Amino acid sequence: MGAIWVYSEDIAITRQLLALGRSLAEKARPVIAVAINGSDASGLIESGADKVLAIQGHNPQPESYADAIADLAAKEAPDMIFVGATLQGKDLAAKVAARLKAGLVSEAIAVRLADGGLETERLMYGGMAVATETVTLPAIVTIPPQAYEPLPPEAGKSGEVIAVNAATDDRVTVKAVHTFQREGGDITAADVIVCIGRGFAKREDIKIAEELAAALNGEVGCTRGVAEDYHWLPDSRYIGLSGQKVKPSLYLSLGVSGQVQHVAGIRDAKLIVAVNTDENAPIFAAADYGIVGDLYEVAPLLTEALQKAAAPGKIAG
């Protein structure tokens, strides 16, 4: 029976994938962690791997190992390869899949064994639908980070660590790397989010949202367009299918139209509130409460009302 391989350039995700691998591994199916230039092979054994393929090469870019991993996989014939769905992981997985002539499911939200292959679930149409798909073996599946809890480490567990020297594809060279500065709090952990959409006319007006967020003790987020087209807020603040998925108690949007890709990112919010001038904006279909109105009028009134409600001594009675 072919093995299950797991790989991510992020070792924390590799541990999560090992938990998935173990849950799918029947008795005769080994779970093998693939690590590139990693140092903690024994830690991966303790986290559930039967064996570690420790690939060594001189190129720091994981994608440059696509051919090497495909060659190894062609030789060892694993039945399944689970790859962490980071951007680089998705790139690598697609290149390996092409070389192996294998099926690849991107960002599966569920994986199970079925009829001698795999059955997976993933989002379609911007998050509007869930597609159940079957994949023939050998199958490659990318898995979003944090989808599985890593197994508690089993101290002293032994397993084989096989060092593999790999040739890399060095045609793409990285000339410079610019690391993003982190700004503000972590929006994925925020309990209240005020979200800015294209209804805002200019950058300075963000303060209207910031004041409302302050009154609610929350964070400011935005749509993809506000981050990527307007560059008003960093990418780490945009909410949606390809951005952050958030799960606050309260999500309150101002001037957000509510494209399906954005709504896919707020699905797990306990309460969704929308303010938009257009009563037909799709965000209202996704909202618990809404106000059809101009955010420039509504948001300051709301801020004021919340401040009054919070001020001691002003409560009637």
Next chain:
Amino acid sequence: MLNIIVCYKWVLDEQDIKVNPERLDLDTSRAKYKISDYDKNALEEAVLLAEKYGGKVSALTFGPEGAKQSLKDALSRGPERAFIVKDNLALTADAFVTANVLAAAIRRIGEYDLILCGEGAADTYAQQVGPRLAALLGIPGITFVNSIGLDSGQLLATRKLKSCTQETAAPLPALVTVLPEINQPRIPSLKQVLGAAKKPVTEISLASLELAAEDLVPRVRLKALKGYAMNRKHIIFGGAAPAEAVAKLVASLGKEGVI
């Protein structure tokens, strides 16, 4: 002179799809087709690069019968010519099959320096075909790019990853997948729309690509598609008095216990 091929997909406009809240099936009866949004950025970037460095842009799509309607829109966005592999196999093709077909079509088209794809398709958003194509064609593939330039025949591309940007360089020919932020796709003018009708379109039959039967068998097959419905309250306050609506909202939020 740069020979650029842009691959695009003709997809259902997901913004017009409705989910039946009881049965959770999808109502696509009112949805029109469109060129996948991210591919519009790829088309635009190809045309901008050709304008800047001199070159020729070809558009390529693999789609079912209806995809023929996309050609005029694609050509009105600036490419000089278009190629279509029209076959209903596209309806069940996974990224494995699609990449095989596109790679064979690209080999048929012949010379190229640069291949551009969007970051993913608007319907499946699987983000596979670009990097798969690069691997099949044996050329460098650079994904998630928000800026492209050329320097002494070398491709310069800035990739945007989660926590950093990478300035990369690669020899041509190469393949790049572009992020939406790379440009603002044009809205074709009437002149461009009319001009598109005169541009050459070549239909490449699937059979003529002589792909092995095995390369046309999808590895991933759709078993079921279910709409995602959220149970929300849909209580909307409107009317002429914003202060009143705000008061009602604050009262509701208080009852919900979130303020």
